[in-house]
Amino acid sequence: MFALTAEQIIALAPDDASVKAARGLARPGKWTALGQNDRALWGECKGSALYQVCVDPAEPAFKCTCPSRKFPCKHALGLLLMASGQPETVQLGEPPDWLNEWLAKREQSAKRKAARASPDADFDPEQQAKRAAAKDKRMAERQRKVDAGLEELERWLRDLARQGLAHAQQQPARYWDGMAARLVDAQAPGLARWLRNLASIPASGEGWGERLLAELGSLYLLLEGYRRLESLPEPLQADIRSRIGWNWQEGDLPADAWVRDRWLMIGQRSYEEEQLRVRRAWLWGQECGRLALTLDFAYQSQPMPPIAAPGTWIEAELGFFPSHYPQRALLRNPVLIDAQGRPPALADGAALLEAYSAALALHPWLGILPAMLAEVTPVRGDADRWWLHDSAANRLPVNPGFSEGWRLLALGGGTPLTVFGEWNGEQFWPLGAWVKERFAAF
Amino acid sequence: MAWQELVTCALLGTERQAPQLIAGENALGDLLTRLNSEDREGALLRAAGTLALWRRAGQKLASNPRPLSPPCPPDETPVCGARASEHLTLMLQGHYAELLPEWLTLLRATGRRVPEECLPALLDAGAKQAELRPALLPALGQRGRWLARHQTAWSFAVETDDEQLWQTGQFEERLALLRQLRAIQPECALELLTATWKDEPVRHRKPFLQVLADGLSMADEPFLETVLDDRNAEIARITADLLARLPESRLAQRLTAQALALLRLVPGKRDRLEVSLPEEDATLSRDGITGSPPAASVKLGEKAWRLSQIIGAIPPAAWQQEWQRTPAQILAASRDNEWRKALLEGWARAAERHRDPDWAEALLPIYSDHATLTAALAAALPPERLEAYLLNLMNETSSGGRATALVVLSHVERPWSVALARAMLEQVRQRIREDKQPDWWLASALRGFARWIPPELSEEAAANWPREAKQWRQWEKAVEDCLDQLRFRRKMREAIAE
Known part of the structure; x- marks a missing residue:
């Protein structure tokens, strides 16, 4: 056992x-x-x-x-x-x-x-009404704060556009951090994180101007979308709210968000963000064929909740966050099991980009597309940069943060591999690879 | 292009320049024309968001700048099992790392190979620890050698042209090459060294010369005889030492003739020895026999020291041949001799140098309280004779002898027999029962012992420890470490055989 x-x-x-x-x-x-x-x-x-x-x-x-x-x-x-x-x-x-x-x-x-998760539970109706009222009050309060925060962000963005990116480049770190901190206070943590990430662009070398402009434009469109949220399709509303920082709790997810299946733990990655350790884990459902992302957080010294190891299978329910392109999910009642299989793979890099643009059409603020790529060969380029060469003689850049290029090369021995990983629109981050039937995690 | 115009405008700021939206005749153009251009900031940011998304969705990949380098030819050798590869990963992460060479050797015997994804860590380990390489290189397989060509730090694993490396390599590479070559083709190593000897700087000559100690044979003698004249005293001394190990070398012959002239056995009811001491002599000096003892600890006069060195240099079997007596009889004959100390030290040195088991066995009882010398002499015994000697010593009643046995054992770095391992474990248990403080060396050696105890004993070894003894807490960690290593070795063997 x-x-x-x-x-x-x-x-x-x-x-x-x-x-x-x-x-x-x-x-x-x-x-x-x-x-x-x-x-x-x-x-x-x-x-x-x-x-x-x-x-x-x-x-x-x-x-x-x-x-x-x-x-x-x-x-x-x-x-x-x-x-x-x-x-x-x-x-x-x-x-x-x-x-x-x-x-x-x-x-x-x-x-x-x-x-708690099932609404039919035998609860005191009065108690329940009280709770619901308190919750509504909290939500209204947050809504008010977020609205105010977003108005301020819009003014700040317009000022930036008026004064120019070159002017913004001269500003000290607190120019960005200050706005980010005000967004934290406004309970819009998603936007605060976005702002902090922007802060590093002006010093990122050639092409910083267009990279910054692209991000500012995307951010502005999000604000515009939020302003006329009611007129948008519901899943897109959810995506905009998620990007701003609204999160879903297990109890808030609708019953049809839950998918019971056998899931392959296909890739994991941990990193630090501010004072927080973040662990991303991708699961693939054998029956439903969906890829799901679970996130766990822990403060520096605190423990991460335990999780199944890459390459193992669990039987569990995953509750997908409402979205035009559902991806984030919560994990419920996992049990380790034995199973076989792996997701179908995209034929080459062009197929990946096609899938990415189809996903963007649904969710224009999508951060990451998980993908299985068939027949890619890891190659070490100049300056220790790694690339994945595909079967159509094109190449995908590997994220410079990925430190396991040598293991990937060793695994393939110069022959093509099937690789699972994250595409962020610019770079690929390999998380797992198959040689014939054998799986290796990175 | 619309995007570049927009970036330029954004850099300057809309207070200096209104955004110029150049719209094409397509859906994107329609979208852009609908943006309100009176609100400069809003128009700039909206257009930027729209165009950025359009560019993001429509990007194309770069094509490969050059063709792929040739892949590694397929390797049909099966990979080791999952459990074995898990053990390897643990060792490469630094747990049980000292067992890595054993694991690699075991793997080789099964005809399987290391999983590919472990190769970079394995190559890193080999790059850092040269002593791992003999066990590591054969385990790399085709894939490992292919991989090593992609990283300069792993060049030790790349097959090279020996001749060229010897001519042009760095000192460390050349030394490693010489060692490698000496182990498989000793005469090739000699040939390389002879060819460049004249041009080698003195600081390199010494380590190169020491490599010849492995696989030493009469083929090396002519070269070494010429090196005896090296102006550097240290190099001449090393050379004399090497030549003395070859009974047929001219040096050994010269010294044997000298020695036989100095000692005379006078037969009788009790044999006795007559000794004359050697005078200073240029030939003797050339053969490495010096006048002054190297350390103050050698309490011998100048002439006695010379005598001791001559006896220590030549094969001790010469005395049996000359006098038709056994080593024990010869030792007995020296009992009351004025120069006995010089004689004994000479013979001990000779037994060790020439790995003469008969002399070593005869000398061991005399030195049983002298642990390091005992260990050196014991090394001259073949395994079964050494084992008999140690078992005998451990059964002795004197605790000095038993302690010596453990010291000697700690130098026996090869698999022990079941009987020997059992006796050793019982010795350690006994020391704990006797409330002995952990001897610092024994506590640290215990962990190492785990490498030589037969792994099938792991369960038996874990039993019967005097956990109630007063000193147990002091010993506990060392004992548990040893048992843990032993258990891991057993698991490792089982897993590799799967």
């Missing part, structure tokens, strides 16, 4: 120090009361006290009585590593009471969550 590999377990760890500590704990001598059944693994670990550790490897979910703020802690990781490396040490057995308590608690909270 237990199928996680050491590599997948290490991918769950919040940092290297945890892996090291966990490795030291993955020894039978450190444990008592070890056991497993079809739902969980458990054991008691001798640290400075005796800690009770339980892991549900399917989700995966963790619980440990130690005081560590890291999650999962070294004890939970140690237990997993031991079960993976020395399965004979963790025998099938009867779970102790504390494990049953944990499982029962998790079941309850899962039920509560489900109840």
Whole structure:
């Protein structure tokens, strides 16, 4: 029943120090009361006290009585590593009471969550009305703030256009940061992020002027769209609101947004943005054939929620955010499973650009298009830049932030590969590749 | 073009210039003409957004500037299994890294290859640690060598023209080449070195010369005999040392004749030795026999030191032949000799240098409290004789002898037999039971021991540790590390065989 590999377990760890500590704990001598059944693994670990550790490897979910703020802690990781490396040490057995308590608690909270998600739940109608009223009030308040923030942004943009980009280039960093901060206050975090990204363009070398103008124009069109939001088709309204920074909560998604399927975890990428660590994960549905993006965030020292490793399959529900080009999704009730398959691939770079422009026609502010590309060969160009050469003798630039060019080259050995990755309109970021039937993640 | 005009206008600002929208006869043109040009800022930004999107949606890819370089020919060798490749990834990330050479050697024996995506990390490891290369190079396969040609740091893995590299390479590359070549074709290495010897700077001569110690044979003798005259004393000394290891070299013959003239066995009920001490002599100096001991720790006079060096240089078997006595009998005959210290040290050196197991075995009991010398002598024994000696020593009652056995064992860097490994583990358990403080060297050596214990013992090795002993907490980490390594080795072997 237990199928996680050491590599997948290490991918769950919040940092290297945890892996090291966990490795030291993955020894039978450190444990008592070890056991497993079809739902969980458990054991008691001798640290400075005796800690009770339980892991549900399917989700995966963790619980440990130690005081560590890291999650999962070294004890939970140690237990997993031991079960993976020395399965004979963790025998099938009867779970102790504390494990049953944990499982029962998790079941309850899962039920509560489900109840909250379904409107038919047996709730006190008065209570519900009160809650709805409070929510409406909060939303109206936010709406007011956003409207004011956007008006200010429009004035700021028009001033910029009047004074000229050359004038903006002379401005100090606070010129951009100040506007971004005011947008944060106006509860428009999406626009604030956009503004911060703009700040680096004036110093980005040749062609900065046209790059900046393109972004400012796109931003202005978003504001215009927002001003006459009511006249636009509903999915496009949702896209504009998302771009500004409205987010969807699990409970707010309509029931038909949820898609149950077997999903292949096809690519992951983590990076830092301001004080935040961001993890993007792409999933492909075997039945529905859709590609979904889940995002997780964590503050610097805080743990990322655990996630299935690239190349593995889960059975789960994904709730897609309403959009003209649905992509972002929330993940619900995942369970690791075994399955086969992979998404169909685009024939060449031209097909990618065609798919990209079709997507832009639906969602003009689309950031990234996920794509499978058939028959591309990684090539190292001048100045350590990497390219993907396609079967039609054209080439796609690889994002300069991608640091695994050598592994990609090694994988193909100069012959074409099928590659999955993100196209941002200018560059490709490979996240996974197939050689024959074998998958490798980047 | 409309876009460039717009960019120019935007750079200057609309207060200096009104945006000129040049609209073509198409849908985009229609759209642009509908923008209100009285609102200069709005028109500029709207047009910019529209045109940028139009350009973004309509972009074309650049074509390849040059044809692709030839791909790696297909390799039909199967890749190692998923679990084995997981182990490799762990080692390349620095976990259990010291077991990497063993893993690579095991893999080679299975006829499989390293997964392609691990090759860059493997090549990086080889670029950083030259000592990994002997095990690493054969594991790279066709794909690895193909890949190495794309990155200068990986050039160590690229097949080269030996001759040319030797003539034009950097010192480190040349040294690595000489070592590599010496291991497979010793006479080719000698040929390269002989050809350029005269032009090599002194600082390079020394390390090059030391390479010849591997695969040394009489083929090297004529060259070495000429190097004896090198003006650099250090180089002459190394050369004399190399020549002394060749019993048939002219140097060994000269010194043997000298030695036999200095010592005389007087037979009797109890044999005895008569010793005369060598005087200073130009031939002796040329053969590397010096007058002053190199370190103050050698407590011998000038002449006794010379005697000790001569005995230490020549093959000790010469004495058996000359006197028809066993090494033990000869040692007994030297018992009351005034110069015994010089004699013993000479013989010990000779047994070590000429790897003479009979002499080593005879000398070992005399030096059993002298751990490093014991280790040096033990290295002269073939595996089965060494093992018998160690097992014997570990069963001794004196704790000095048992401690020596562990020291000697720590120098035996090859797989141990089951019996030897068991005895070693029991020794360590015993030391913990006796409440011994962890000997610092033993604690750090334990981890290394895991490399030589037969992995099939891993479960047995984990049992019966005196976890209740007072000192256990001090030992725990070292013992657990050792057991952890051992377990990983077992897993690694199982996975590679899958």
